[in-house]
Amino acid sequence: MYSKISMALDNEPDLYDSLTNQVQNVRDLGRSWGLDDDQIDECVQKALMVDEKPKISRRLRRGCLCCFLVLFCFMGGMSLFFTTVTLHKATRLFVTKHTQSIAYPLMRGIRLLTLPISRTFDLRGWHEMECLVPNPLSAVGPPDCYPCQDVHNIIIFNEPVRKFTERYYNFGIPFVAKDPDRKLVHFEDLKDLYLANTATLEYNAKSLECTNSYVDSIDDILHKDRTSQDIIEANIGVKWRIIKAGSMRLIRTLSAKPYFIPHKGEVAAEMFVFIDAPASEAHLMPQTYFGNSWLTQASGSREVTLTPLPSCLQNCTEVSVVLQPKDILFYSGFFWQLKTFPFGDDISIQFLGSFF
Structure with a gap:
């Protein structure tokens, strides 16, 4: 502990001497109270301890920020794409025309990828369900009685x-x-x-x-x-x-x-x-x-x-x-x-x- 202090204060001998004298005075005071050197060292270490919250590294912060920006841009781009396809007829026809050839292979690929899941879990009931995910925002108004x-x-x-x-x-x-x-x-x-x-x-x-x-x-x-x-x-x-x-x-x-x-x-x-x-x-x-x-x-x-x-x-x-x-x-x-x-x-x- 003292060697670290000495290395940090090599260019300031006066401050070092003052700190050394103060530490010695603390030791003399501890001995006058009946403490031995080990107990004095333990008290000094506890006094010098500082509670610090774990710091997140700069690299980790940058990584999280980049992931968030990528996800945000992806979701924004997909939302813009689907909105355009839904509302703009010419775009919808263009996309439909150029995706017809890949629609079946894509759906077949998804089906093959889900086969291990269907073998593990019984999903047959989902085929009979009218609604898989209920919309909590959907509400039917009171009827006219x-x-x-x-x-x-x-x-x-x-x-x-x-x-x-x-x-x-x-x-x-x-x-x-x-x-x-x-x-x-x-x-x-x-x-x-x-x-x-x-x-x-x-x-x-x-x-x-x-x-x-x-x-x-x-x-x-x-x-x-x-x-x-x-x-x-x-x-x-x-x-x-x-x-x-x-x-x-x-x-x-x-x-x-x-x-x-x-x-x-x-x-x-x-x-x-x-x-x-x-x-x-x-x-x-x-x-x-x-x-x-x-x-x-x-x-x-x-x-x-x-x-x-x-x-x-x-x-x-x-x-x-x-x-x-x-x-x-x-x-x-x-x-x-x-x-x-x-x-x-x-x-x-x-x-x-x-x-x-």
């Missing part, structure tokens, strides 16, 4: 529904259509379909919610040894979501879309199957993909309550109906939230879908 403000009960049609498009399509007026030609679907029918097509339906096997925490898959419900009596005794309630195209086709063999849907209507690639024991808990129905929704009572009975959405509570009132086998409830998810309650002594099987 005038269509449902005059609804005080649910209309029941014993005959075929007429003028559906003009009177009910995209409106908030719910009704129940009785379809005597629709076949009943019991628990055993659903189980037989699953067991005969397990390979097709297994992807959706875990897309369910159940009131029994021990149920992890639809296979636990539709197992070959499971009986309807088991469901009744356990008071089980199940919501099973179907999204894969092949699975949808199979489910529709049991419960086809309602007859009143227009031929040009687009049915969502999503359906829900509900299996509820007579004493199962009441539960809310999920929000469907499209606003126009239908709920088919395939077997058993269930009481359904339609509650206006919060934005329509001041305009509309709550209504309810008991769905019997072969009943089809039509409603609009833009205005109503459904909740079902147990009713009757049989297992309730329901199918929920939507269309546009």
Whole structure:
């Protein structure tokens, strides 16, 4: 320590002598207090220590700044390029013309690069998803609640529904259509379909919610040894979501879309199957993909309550109906939230879908 001080002060002998004398005085004072030389050295070292924050080297700072500038210029250039291509027709046509030949090889190359990822992770569900990344800034404004403000009960049609498009399509007026030609679907029918097509339906096997925490898959419900009596005794309630195209086709063999849907209507690639024991808990129905929704009572009975959405509570009132086998409830998810309650002594099987 003293040698470093000496090297730094070679050109200033007077200052060096003064500092030496002061250090010696400090040592003499320490000895008068009963300290030995090691303790005095430790005190001097602690007194000379200075807390310094670690300094970032100039080279590292320049490197970070360069990386930031490169990234900023790249993002700015890409934004300018895509804006120009989007808004300027001549540029868009030019870019499209000269990139057609490389579009397929580029996409094929990306696909080959992602093969190791798809082998490691199960990404099959992404093919069926309408939206991979939701936009947090996208917000749908409150609906105009005038269509449902005059609804005080649910209309029941014993005959075929007429003028559906003009009177009910995209409106908030719910009704129940009785379809005597629709076949009943019991628990055993659903189980037989699953067991005969397990390979097709297994992807959706875990897309369910159940009131029994021990149920992890639809296979636990539709197992070959499971009986309807088991469901009744356990008071089980199940919501099973179907999204894969092949699975949808199979489910529709049991419960086809309602007859009143227009031929040009687009049915969502999503359906829900509900299996509820007579004493199962009441539960809310999920929000469907499209606003126009239908709920088919395939077997058993269930009481359904339609509650206006919060934005329509001041305009509309709550209504309810008991769905019997072969009943089809039509409603609009833009205005109503459904909740079902147990009713009757049989297992309730329901199918929920939507269309546009």
